[in-house]
Amino acid sequence: MLIGPNTVVNFSYTLTSEQGDIIDQSPEGESMSYLHGTSSIIPGLENELIGKTAGSEFDVTVKPEDGYGERIEEMVQKMPRSTFPADAEIELGMQFGAETAQGQVTVVVTEIEDDFVTVDGNHPLVGMTLRFVGKVEGVREATAEELDHGHAH
Numbered sequence: 255m256l257i258g259p260n261t262v263v264n265f266s267y268t269l270t271s272e273q274g275d276i277i278d279q280s281p282e283g284e285s286m287s288y289l290h291g292t293s294s295i296i297p298g299l300e301n302e303l304i305g306k307t308a309g310s311e312f313d314v315t316v317k318p319e320d321g322y323g324e325r326i327e328e329m330v331q332k333m334p335r336s337t338f339p340a341d342a343e344i345e346l347g348m349q350f351g352a353e354t355a356q357g358q359v360t361v362v363v364t365e366i367e368d369d370f371v372t373v374d375g376n377h378p379l380v381g382m383t384l385r386f387v388g389k390v391e392g393v394r395e396a397t398a399e400e401l402d403h404g405h406a407h
């Protein structure tokens with residue numbers, strides 16, 4: 255079966271930066287699965303996988319515009335310390351969910367001052383060229399329930 259709309263794909267991968275540093279990889283002996291055509295993985299990788307089949311290997315370099323996009327300065331916000339619970343321990347690098355104009359996003363604390371906390375809602379891989387090397391482990395037809403939910407089970 256070929257990867258295309260309404261298929262569920264399992265793949266293993268290693269993600270490296272342009273410089274060759276390993277950023278992420280699927281755990282040994284495990285693969286990740288997604289429902290193709292739902293933008294649940296970045297477009298550059300999803301497009302590369304179209305038409306591949308179980309056993310296919312891939313090696314694709316994805317530019318930021320087909321990956322996590324470019325950095326958006328508006329996603330960096332300085333929030334009054336008083337918007338956090340008084341007993342909240344706020345640390346650099348801490349992540350939490352925040353409601354924004356773009357909906358719920360994960361933000362990371364990048365600066366702490368006496369009265370203000372700066373948070374950044376940009377994805378950690380924003381602006382980066384990414385290389386994915388991996389293998390398609392399996393392709394199957396999505397179930398009616400998966401299509402209904404819009405994700406792989």
Ligand code: ZN
Nearest residue numbers: 400403405407
């Ligand atoms: Zn579901």
